[in-house]
Amino acid sequence: MGKRSRSDAVAYVSMVGPALLVYLLIVAYPVLNSVVISFTNFNPIAGTAPEFTGLANYRRMLQDPDFWHAFRNNMVVVGISVFGQIPIGFVLAYILFRKLVRGQAFFQAMVFLPNFLSTIVIGILWRRIFLANGPVSRVLQAVSGDPSAQFTMMLYPETVMIPIGFALIWIYTGFFMIIFLANLQKIDLGLLEAAQIDGATEFQVFFKIIVPMLASVLLINAILAIAGSLKGFDLIFSMTTQGIQRDNAMVLPIFMYQKAFLDRSNSVRFAYGAAISNAIVLISIAIILFANFVGKKLGAQEDM
Template sequence: MRTEISTNVSKQTKHRKRKGWKVHLFPIPALVIYGLFIVYPLLAALSYSFFDWNGIKKGVFIGLANYKDLFTLQPFSGMFWNAFEHNILYFIVQMIVQNGIAFLLAFIIYKKIRGAEFFKIAYFLPRLLSVIIVGFLWKLIMNPNFGALNVILGKFGFDSLQKAWLGDPKTALISIILVNCWFGIGFAVLIFLAGLQSIPKELIEAATLDGAKGFKMLKRIILPLMMPSIMILTVLTFIQSFEAFELVYAMQGSQGEPYRSTDTLAVYFYRLAFGGSTGDSTAIGLGSALAVVLFVFICTFTAILLKIMQKKQVDM
């Protein structure tokens, strides 16, 4: 009897093992797609950056010459640092405007105002649109001749504020960044709202009994407990800011017009690698070098932010 039971158990175990290994086959299609469209392009870009190129034809191996040219040879170095500064501005404005307003809106919804559920949906609606559609929509709104923005300013008597928003180097980049803030604010609201709702109510009630109210409650209780959400959104905002391409391309094209005032590193990479719309020649080696530099920079800074976030969580 014992022998039969032991045999049955052994058969069941072997059957489970045979079925178990099949589970490991399910991730294979996803891994193949990831390797084909993510890992391979990254490795190919790294390889391409070490070669000279004649159009789309690979030339001789030149080592780090493309990296050197990117940082020291004009006009490449000038356009690189110009685009880099624009990405920094992109990040700062998004952190202050987009995430600042998003936190206030999330806090208002958290307080369970009337129609809070509607506002959650309303703030997120722009995110459902394609970035290209958003870009073309706002390009029409900011048109200096018939755009809704100038028309509204004129109706309310602010004629002095009317201008070619995307045609003026002083306002073109900030206009695009603010459009990006409008587009991304709903996602930021959801992240902050999730962080607020994760705070135990017992802590809020205990702090209230201890006399913590208003700004004191916000500073000493709510913000420290929301630090994981804040850091996650900071990381995502940083990555998005330094990958900014679609909206800039939709509103201003690949030349960073006017006068390179809306250039970002991603737009500059596109122009280097594939040539501009004005007939610029391609520079695949330089473009690949820029892609590698951008990838390393984003990964390094993201790792630093995640390390800080981990330390904050441990301290808490």
């Protein structure tokens, strides 16, 4: 190794080393430890030595109907994110980009505004909106003429994800809109003008030019949406009250939290919680790989 390359190596290690060390200690070690713990009866509160229990925690998880209920809700959230927030964000960005409405700056700010607010604050806001005699119930009472009418979707497992989905779209659509808008602004306007001179309609411009050009951005947004959906905890937790609402709206991170921290009757709750966390990671990886596969089939590349 020459003098030059040795000094380069020293510089490289000194610059990358500290960050790598921090990453290994704070991110990699807990993740790997979580995998190890999930195969044991780890009970640090009792202070007993953990014993290897194989797949017992994973078997228990798969046999728990609450896991499948939370999984189903999580898939609904993924669906709302990928097929709700992203298309709406894309269309809104396109409308702003093509100046199809007046006051673009105002609309851009308004749609993005929820991203400046704390998710907990937003959750409490929406919870109040859907409460007994809250604003939505008042509208129902006014429309139906029945003073006892209430908005009850939050009470039933079949319907609870509808108001939550509405809130999710309200919050996160602006985030995706901004990403689309930033990428739309990189498109050469001459290309669009040429298409219009050649007789292309707005519809054709959108589907034949814009969408293919932003396919990679769509893919990246889909990955961001999936990852965000699977780790989402705060909004649903704060939007629901403890009991029937939160149980009905339970997603995997809340399921993990309840099993790992609140189920004090389970002496191996931390190990069980670790197993659920690992399952969330595996499900995220599987869905992201699937999204990548679909994206590649459609010709999208992960570059922006």
